Amino acid sequence: MIITRFAPNNIGNIHIGNIKIAFISWFFYFKNNGFYILRIDSILNKKNSIIYKIFKKFKISINIKIEQKNRKKIYFKYLKYLYKNNFIYIKNYFFYFKYKKFKIKKFYDIKRGFIYNRYNYKDFIISDINFNFTYNFMSIIDDINLSVNLIIRGSEHIENTFKQLAIYKCINKFNYPLFIHLSILVDNYGKKISKSYDNKYSIINILNINNIFKRTIYNYIFGFIKKYKLTKINLKIFRFNFSKLKNINNNFIKKSKSNYINKLNKFLYYIIKYNNFITKIKNIKLYITNIILYIYNIYNNFYTLYNKNLYFLLYKMFSIYNIPFYKIYLLNFIKRNIVNKLSF
DSSP, X not given: OOEEEEOOBSSSOOBHHHHHHHXXXXXXXXXXXXXXXXXXXXXSSSOOHHHHHHHHHTTOOOSEEEEGGGOHHHHHHHHHHHHHTTSEEEETTEEEEOTTTSOOOEEEETTTEEEEOOSOOOOEEEEETTOOBOHHHHHHHHHHHTTOOEEEEEXXXXXXXXXHHHHHHHHOSSOOOEEEEEOOEEOTTSOBOOTTTOGGXXXXXXXXXXXXXXXXXXXXXXXXXXXXXXXXXXXXXXXOOHHHHHHHHHHHHHHHHHHHHHHHHHHHHHHXXXXXXXTTSTTHHHHHHHHHHHHHHHHHHSTTOOOHHHHHHHHHHHHHHOOHHHIIIIIHHHHHHTGGGOOO
């Protein structure tokens, strides 16, 4: 069974590259009936509700959500084990891992093949004497503790992977996790984008300010996966292109627009045609209110729509049911922007 995780830290805003990794990890968990963990690397002591809201917005299902700030007892337990078995030592108020002695020379990446260690073999800090643990230590301890066996993340973590696997080897000599290191996210000028780089690349900004639909994000990201196999993931540099994203968004609107219009026209036609019968139904005004709100939201989202028949039917519905809340604003809006341009 695939057990994978998405592990954002709580510095800065979740950007399009983070969402790409979250989607890909989720997809392979879902396709293989696996187990998906949302782990928040709590670097800053602040609320992480925005991360949960993004997962909820995109309907990314998870099995477990954890925050590292609540797991210090687990980290202490493994630190104690490493110290007792002489894998670490104390120097100048810090715990150092014996990387020179227990180094990893290579590891296997599903997409990249064997990756060889060309980095520095210096011993590295995993905690201070007050038990403030480092990223590399907490990350791999969580993966061991939760039996994670597939890790999908950015290629900037390759050096960290060697250090983490060295710790992994000292605790669990077998069953190393599988890795895929995806290409980094860059802007149009080839500059790496991080969460602290620019808010315009944050997923909230892309959705709200640029009026991009969630479906567009799905289509844009899954264009980097071919046939939905781990070995088919595209490793080309992920160059984020606003123009391409907006083109995908416009195509999505065009395809969806005609479907919505046809369905709404038919629905509204029957509402008005059988109005005398419908008004006798109990609480119909409340139902119609909700329906109008739903229809209005759809038409308002597809802000490029100009379908006279649809607007005429909407106007008639407002008039027939004379709903006070909408009468003040929405009805006037329709009269001002639509009715004046029509001849009845």
